[in-house]
Amino acid sequence: MAHDSHDAHDSHVYVPEIAVDREGKEHVVQGWQGDYEGGKLGFWLFMLTEVMMFGAMFLALTYYYTLHQQDFLIASASLNRWLGGFNTVVLLFSALTMGLGLLKMRHGDVKGAKLMIWTTILLALVFLGVKAVEWTAEYHHGIFLGLDALQSGNEHSKPFGQILFFGMYFTMTGLHGFHIIIGIGLMLWLLKRINAQKVTPDHNILHFNIALYWDLVHLIWVFVFPYFYMIGAGDIAGGVVHGH
Amino acid sequence: MVTSYLIEKVGYYKVLIGLLLLTVVTFSLPEVVVSKYTFSAQMFIATVKAWLILMYYMHLKGEKTIGWSVLFSLLIVAFFFSIVMIDVNNFQYTDVSHITSPTK
Amino acid sequence: MGKSYFDETHCAIGHPKSTFMQWMLTVDHKRIGIMYAVVMFTFFFVAVAAALTMRFELFSPGQQYIEAQTFNQAFTLHGVIMIFMFIIPGIPAVFGNIVMPLMIGAKDVSFPRLNWFTFWLYIFGCIVALTSLFNFNISEGEVLFKFADTGWTFYAPYSLNTDTNVITTLVAGFILGMASILTGLNFLVTIHRLRAPGMEFFKMPLFVWGIYATAWIQLLATPVVGITLVLAILEKYFGIGIFDPSKGGDPVLFQHLFWIYSHPAVYLMILPAFGIMSEIIPAFSRREIFGYRTIALSSASIAGIGYLVWGHHLYTSGMSDTAKVIFSFLTFFVAIPTGIKFYDWIATMYKGKIILATPMLWALGTIITFAVGGLTGVTIAMVGADIHLQDTYYTIAHFHYAMLGGVVFLLFAGMHYWFPLVFGKMYNETHAKIAFALNFIGFNVLWFPMFIAGYMGMPRRYFDYLPEFQIYHQISFIGALIFVTGLIYMFTVLIRATKNGKPCGPNPWNATTLEWHLPSSPPPLENHTKVPYVDFRPYEYHHGQPVVKFDENMRRID
Numbered sequence A: 001m002a003h004d005s006h007d008a009h010d011s012h013v014y015v016p017e018i019a020v021d022r023e024g025k026e027h028v029v030q031g032w033q034g035d036y037e038g039g040k041l042g043f044w045l046f047m048l049t050e051v052m053m054f055g056a057m058f059l060a061l062t063y064y065y066t067l068h069q070q071d072f073l074i075a076s077a078s079l080n081r082w083l084g085g086f087n088t089v090v091l092l093f094s095a096l097t098m099g100l101g102l103l104k105m106r107h108g109d110v111k112g113a114k115l116m117i118w119t120t121i122l123l124a125l126v127f128l129g130v131k132a133v134e135w136t137a138e139y140h141h142g143i144f145l146g147l148d149a150l151q152s153g154n155e156h157s158k159p160f161g162q163i164l165f166f167g168m169y170f171t172m173t174g175l176h177g178f179h180i181i182i183g184i185g186l187m188l189w190l191l192k193r194i195n196a197q198k199v200t201p202d203h204n205i206l207h208f209n210i211a212l213y214w215d216l217v218h219l220i221w222v223f224v225f226p227y228f229y230m231i232g233a234g235d236i237a238g239g240v241v242h243g244h
Numbered sequence B: 001m002v003t004s005y006l007i008e009k010v011g012y013y014k015v016l017i018g019l020l021l022l023t024v025v026t027f028s029l030p031e032v033v034v035s036k037y038t039f040s041a042q043m044f045i046a047t048v049k050a051w052l053i054l055m056y057y058m059h060l061k062g063e064k065t066i067g068w069s070v071l072f073s074l075l076i077v078a079f080f081f082s083i084v085m086i087d088v089n090n091f092q093y094t095d096v097s098h099i100t101s102p103t104k
Numbered sequence C: 001m002g003k004s005y006f007d008e009t010h011c012a013i014g015h016p017k018s019t020f021m022q023w024m025l026t027v028d029h030k031r032i033g034i035m036y037a038v039v040m041f042t043f044f045f046v047a048v049a050a051a052l053t054m055r056f057e058l059f060s061p062g063q064q065y066i067e068a069q070t071f072n073q074a075f076t077l078h079g080v081i082m083i084f085m086f087i088i089p090g091i092p093a094v095f096g097n098i099v100m101p102l103m104i105g106a107k108d109v110s111f112p113r114l115n116w117f118t119f120w121l122y123i124f125g126c127i128v129a130l131t132s133l134f135n136f137n138i139s140e141g142e143v144l145f146k147f148a149d150t151g152w153t154f155y156a157p158y159s160l161n162t163d164t165n166v167i168t169t170l171v172a173g174f175i176l177g178m179a180s181i182l183t184g185l186n187f188l189v190t191i192h193r194l195r196a197p198g199m200e201f202f203k204m205p206l207f208v209w210g211i212y213a214t215a216w217i218q219l220l221a222t223p224v225v226g227i228t229l230v231l232a233i234l235e236k237y238f239g240i241g242i243f244d245p246s247k248g249g250d251p252v253l254f255q256h257l258f259w260i261y262s263h264p265a266v267y268l269m270i271l272p273a274f275g276i277m278s279e280i281i282p283a284f285s286r287r288e289i290f291g292y293r294t295i296a297l298s299s300a301s302i303a304g305i306g307y308l309v310w311g312h313h314l315y316t317s318g319m320s321d322t323a324k325v326i327f328s329f330l331t332f333f334v335a336i337p338t339g340i341k342f343y344d345w346i347a348t349m350y351k352g353k354i355i356l357a358t359p360m361l362w363a364l365g366t367i368i369t370f371a372v373g374g375l376t377g378v379t380i381a382m383v384g385a386d387i388h389l390q391d392t393y394y395t396i397a398h399f400h401y402a403m404l405g406g407v408v409f410l411l412f413a414g415m416h417y418w419f420p421l422v423f424g425k426m427y428n429e430t431h432a433k434i435a436f437a438l439n440f441i442g443f444n445v446l447w448f449p450m451f452i453a454g455y456m457g458m459p460r461r462y463f464d465y466l467p468e469f470q471i472y473h474q475i476s477f478i479g480a481l482i483f484v485t486g487l488i489y490m491f492t493v494l495i496r497a498t499k500n501g502k503p504c505g506p507n508p509w510n511a512t513t514l515e516w517h518l519p520s521s522p523p524p525l526e527n528h529t530k531v532p533y534v535d536f537r538p539y540e541y542h543h544g545q546p547v548v549k550f551d552e553n554m555r556r557i558d
């Protein structure tokens, strides 16, 4: 929606209309063209829909956590916490570079902004790479959607709680990864718009919104990570259970 | 202009340090806290992190309309959680249900 | 007179010459609204045809024309089209698009290109839904009717096991949901940002309030069903287990998530309809609306409470007793703001100069039918009564009274009210009134007997029934015939009027809100040539005459 803030006819400059009240005072009419605040509000509203989507998934997750607490803890303990933690830090830095990029853009340093966006893309790719390593490892442990362990009624079947845990794990980290991919696409598009001078220091709503999107992706991970990787970290005696 | 740039930049780094510290806490906490509280402790840390990101990285501070919208949607999600949790916590059919106690 | 929006338009891509491409690519909110209306009503008639098929089949017990399985597919098709393709885009997509920006003095919605994109997303969703109708077996040259047979609710686990085309239907539901979200988002930003100077929230027309409350539901509730459908699709493809009892998944969770959206969705349907009512009643009573603030705030509170009551669909599903009591209690609360609105409307008419034009007839008819629908709703909000009435024709009659007799009737009311605005022409009022009479009588004959049959135990979604219910089904059948005749009559009157109607000028009804103060009729491309400063309330009448008047520069002259 961000690109809507460009007029369909950006050839001529938009001049806001003036409304006159009964005392003859003049009031500027807000048009939809170049409405920075509107663009921001619109994107935030869009992000709220994402919050509701992931909220609903967390709801489902918590529903089963309540029914199968022990199984959830066991399953969680078997995930590789260090890879997950590494990815957490990667995303954290990518949020910083994205934010700094926007800051540079707003202060006129277009070149620096582009550099920061490229760095963010790089970090996002690292994140996806680590994710791929993790999923492959799990696949080799026999844990993946469709494999016996996550089907019911055979000798490898895990208990219900663990099937559900892993089902949700692949779904939610998968959808989160999907958002990362979309994010990379958006950033590449942003770079293109910057090169075409459609996004400039004075006209940066697109950059602003994509930075917001990236923060949202980070935000979701902030909850996904502990819910899957950390809840099983302490064992019954209070020590630590280490994953494979 | 230049000073405001520096101030904002320092702000970003400060938040970064806060978030990194919290990540460290995430990892060291299970060593310290009794596992019964691991879940709540983890979720609490996540909430603090989320709050930092929202307020500083996403510039929610000082946004009126947007702030209220976010609050409104979070309240709705919270309501969904509380009711559905009331429902599962009062699940009366544990003995007969197929899904909670499978094939005996 | 200058050019109207029928003559020129802005496009999303380029500047095409052909009229056809100009419509396909248009970003003008009025044109987009008209296109929504055309597509929606086409689907509406498909769904009515499916309903008539069911009514034929139910004319007498046993099998007549179609197989039991086809009957299941017929009510699913009817439900899916009516809900996802007709009534959920519904009033917001048509009148939210056409009149809401006019009412607040905006030139267009906040994101006109997004609006265009949303429309095509909706069309794409409809196409995906159509692909789920048939399977083609090329080698044998067969065409199999394979539409889902789950009912429009797609309850797990049956929806996960059936071999009909459930997945495509779910995908369609997801896409249509996205379109609905984006419409809501666009309207929210429009209403927040583009109101004419001086128009505070409490100076907005009540239809805009209805759209505003609705938009919040579209925005925040739809994602929940969206993700639920995605989870169901993943369940079917990858077996993630979440709704599958053989892996510990709980079908009741599906119902929770489904109704977390689908119950607010019924308020999403009715709130803009109430908005239309709040426009028509003062305009044809020539009186300022009674209790403006209470109506505005009741829209907001219905939207709010609407999020909290989904559980009343789960009384018989194995929810805990605690939750049932909470939900029953909360559900009663919805009746309060709704009741307030009804009293406000009636108080507005009291001592008013009532003019029984066609829109007003529709509005008055709806007061009756919706009251029946609403009050029967309160009866089934009670856990005890609902255990008996759940999944009977009583429930079916209740929601047809609320949706057909409430939402769709008010949609028709709005059509008759804004027709002269959109086309600049007036339909033949005598014929339109006859059509109303046919619809109103037909509707009641069609659905009232079903309350009785349902109360006596006629279950819903059944293709066969005991002989003692026959008489009700036969009365109902006759009602259906009258009703459908009325529908066709009504549309004929309106469609003919687009060609032969008499030109009627910008304000044929002597109404007060801004959409009736346009410089020409039909409106020009960018709406008001000058934006007025709004220092007045939306419905100011004095001795039956509008108070606020404008000169040609939209400055007040009273």
Ligand code: HEM
Residues within 6 Å of the ligand: C048, C051, C052, C054, C055, C075, C076, C078, C079, C080, C082, C083, C087, C150, C151, C152, C153, C396, C400, C403, C404, C408, C446, C459, C460, C461, C462, C480, C483
């Ligand atoms: C021409 C007018 C209509 C007729 C004759 C009609 C008739 C019917 C019939 C016979 C059923 C099947 C009941 C059963 O066996 O369970 C049904 C179900 C339904 N109708 Fe209608 N209907 C009409 C209009 C509408 C409208 C305007 C809407 C909504 C917006 C609607 C929404 C539904 C829904 C959601 C179902 C439930 C489908 C299901 O069980 O999955 N109908 N209708």
